[in-house]
Amino acid sequence: MAFNLPTPQNLHTADATSNRGFVGNLNPGIKVGGNLPISTDGAEVINRTASDATGNPAGVFFGMDGNTSTNSYDSTQEARVLLWSLQYNAPNRIQSSNLANGGSRFWLGSGSSPNQNYKEFFIGGHDTPFCASQAGPVTMCIDISDTSNDNTIGAFDPTDITAYAHGSVRTNIVGTQTLSSFFQRAFLFTTTKGSSNLPTFTGVSNFDDAILAVQGTSYTNKIGAWLTKSGSSFFVPCPFSFGDGNTAITFNDNGASVVSPASNSQNQENFRLTNDAMRIYLDMRNNAADSVVLSGSYAWGTAADWDFNQSRLSTCLLSGNFTGMGDFKIGSSVTASGSFNLSTGKRVKCNGANINSITVTGGLNIETNTVTSFSNISVTGAMDFDTAGTYTLTNCTVNEITNSSGGAIIINNSGSTITTNTGPNITIVLPPKTLTLTGLQANSEVRVYTAGTTTEVAGVENSGTTFTDATIVVNSVDIVIHNVFYEYQKIEAADTSSDLTLPIQQRFDRNYSNV
Numbered sequence: 001m002a003f004n005l006p007t008p009q010n011l012h013t014a015d016a017t018s019n020r021g022f023v024g025n026l027n028p029g030i031k032v033g034g035n036l037p038i039s040t041d042g043a044e045v046i047n048r049t050a051s052d053a054t055g056n057p058a059g060v061f062f063g064m065d066g067n068t069s070t071n072s073y074d075s076t077q078e079a080r081v082l083l084w085s086l087q088y089n090a091p092n093r094i095q096s097s098n099l100a101n102g103g104s105r106f107w108l109g110s111g112s113s114p115n116q117n118y119k120e121f122f123i124g125g126h127d128t129p130f131c132a133s134q135a136g137p138v139t140m141c142i143d144i145s146d147t148s149n150d151n152t153i154g155a156f157d158p159t160d161i162t163a164y165a166h167g168s169v170r171t172n173i174v175g176t177q178t179l180s181s182f183f184q185r186a187f188l189f190t191t192t193k194g195s196s197n198l199p200t201f202t203g204v205s206n207f208d209d210a211i212l213a214v215q216g217t218s219y220t221n222k223i224g225a226w227l228t229k230s231g232s233s234f235f236v237p238c239p240f241s242f243g244d245g246n247t248a249i250t251f252n253d254n255g256a257s258v259v260s261p262a263s264n265s266q267n268q269e270n271f272r273l274t275n276d277a278m279r280i281y282l283d284m285r286n287n288a289a290d291s292v293v294l295s296g297s298y299a300w301g302t303a304a305d306w307d308f309n310q311s312r313l314s315t316c317l318l319s320g321n322f323t324g325m326g327d328f329k330i331g332s333s334v335t336a337s338g339s340f341n342l343s344t345g346k347r348v349k350c351n352g353a354n355i356n357s358i359t360v361t362g363g364l365n366i367e368t369n370t371v372t373s374f375s376n377i378s379v380t381g382a383m384d385f386d387t388a389g390t391y392t393l394t395n396c397t398v399n400e401i402t403n404s405s406g407g408a409i410i411i412n413n414s415g416s417t418i419t420t421n422t423g424p425n426i427t428i429v430l431p432p433k434t435l436t437l438t439g440l441q442a443n444s445e446v447r448v449y450t451a452g453t454t455t456e457v458a459g460v461e462n463s464g465t466t467f468t469d470a471t472i473v474v475n476s477v478d479i480v481i482h483n484v485f486y487e488y489q490k491i492e493a494a495d496t497s498s499d500l501t502l503p504i505q506q507r508f509d510r511n512y513s514n515v
Contacts, residue, residue: 003210016043021115024058034182042182059167079276084186097169099125107165114163117154123270241281262301282308290314300325303343451476
């Protein structure tokens with residue numbers, strides 16, 4: 001139903017001669033029908049510098065909130081993602097120099113003279129897809145907090161960011177052609193839950209609503225090419241929220257595959273992102289009618305947190321595969337039975353969620369003790385408990401149990417495999433199982449030991465024809481049977497990981513003599 005985008009910082013429909021400054025020899029102006037939708041004009045910049053591939057760049061600075069705006073942003077306080085697109089004139093894309101020489105650059109300026117105090121990012125060249133000769137609109141996606149810039153010019157101040165720009169280095173390939181580029185709308189997304197500048201899904205929605213909002217249905221309502229779909233796969237280069245906390249939402253991904261960009265990877269140098277840039281949120285109302293279902297696959301190029309720590313009447317089902325993101329926080333509104341393989345060192349953090357049947361490659365934190373029973377979970381790293389108490393693990397596989405509560409942790413182990421108990425103050429209690437021996441000869445003596453030891457765990461001097469003990473707490477036992485008239489009998493390593501019944505056949509001792 002809806003993918004809600006914030007108000008653009010700049011539509012770039014105004015003449016580029018209105019700006020915050022420029023660098024190099026260029027001709028700023030406006031191109032008729034040069035924007036998206038292409039029925040509107042686009043700010044145009046022509047690089048007139050006649051040079052070779054090592055020539056000087058040229059470009060125009062625009063205020064962060066409009067062509068001539070002097071508003072300032074402090075990039076040290078919050079991650080903000082500037083998403084902007086440009087279009088080269090068709091034959092002039094190859095007039096850009098190569099990537100190594102910064103053929104296509106993004107500039108972020110500060111202070112009252114941003115064209116003298118800026119940092120620059122080399123984001124493309126004629127040897128990269130960004131400046132491919134047949135490319136349509138191409139994306140610049142820059143977290144203004146990112147520090148992977150290639151150069152710093154002047155005295156750039158990250159606490160006083162006032163402008164952004166695109167610069168280019170022209171290579172004169174044929175005749176006297178110039179390098180012409182024109183610009184489309186720019187967004188400045190914030191990455192804080194509930195922010196008015198955070199894209200949100202609302203209503204009965206899925207990822208196709210995001211495609212419709214950006215790609216439109218024709219050239220008359222298309223606003224960008226940065227969010228794309230191929231088959232059932234979506235490329236989503238922005239933070240977003242499932243819900244806005246106030247509006248109804250029923251979201252279903254319908255099993256889609258969703259990918260976010262990595263930062264400054266080969267052939268994607270136009271994406272410069274901190275680990276805070278692509279954060280994702282769950283923000284449903286306190287209403288049972290709200291729901292979010294994610295059954296598809298999600299591959300995150302940066303370790304951005306997913307904050308689904310919501311405990312309301314609404315419901316969220318996570319049965320898909322989640323790979324590469326940062327800490328994944330889940331509250332009691334969430335049922336998570338999917339597979340989680342997060343970025344190195346990041347953890348699933350469970351605050352009352354239903355995580356039965358979850359698979360975690362890495363670490364799992366159990367925060368609070370609102371849920372104390374877990375079944376069929378698999379954790380390849382450490383499962384940590386931050387609240388003292390008693391917990392039950394049923395049919396689970398856990399590599400390591402740790403305790404950060406400062407108190408005592410008791411684990412009732414019901415059919416689970418726990419490789420390591422790191423402690424401190426962790427007691428793992430195996431539930432008692434019942435061992436039954438049938439067909440015994442009268443007056444037999446039965447002794448039960450922990451397998452391979454002389455530690456007795458059960459026994460009786462004179463049994464009837466059936467021996468039963470319901471207090472076995474080890475997973476493997478040795479059983480020894482004595483009877484004066486019958487041969488000594490030992491059963492080794494009997495499996496008592498669950499209740500066990502064994503029929504016994506005793507042979508008469510032919511060497512018995514009552515003399």
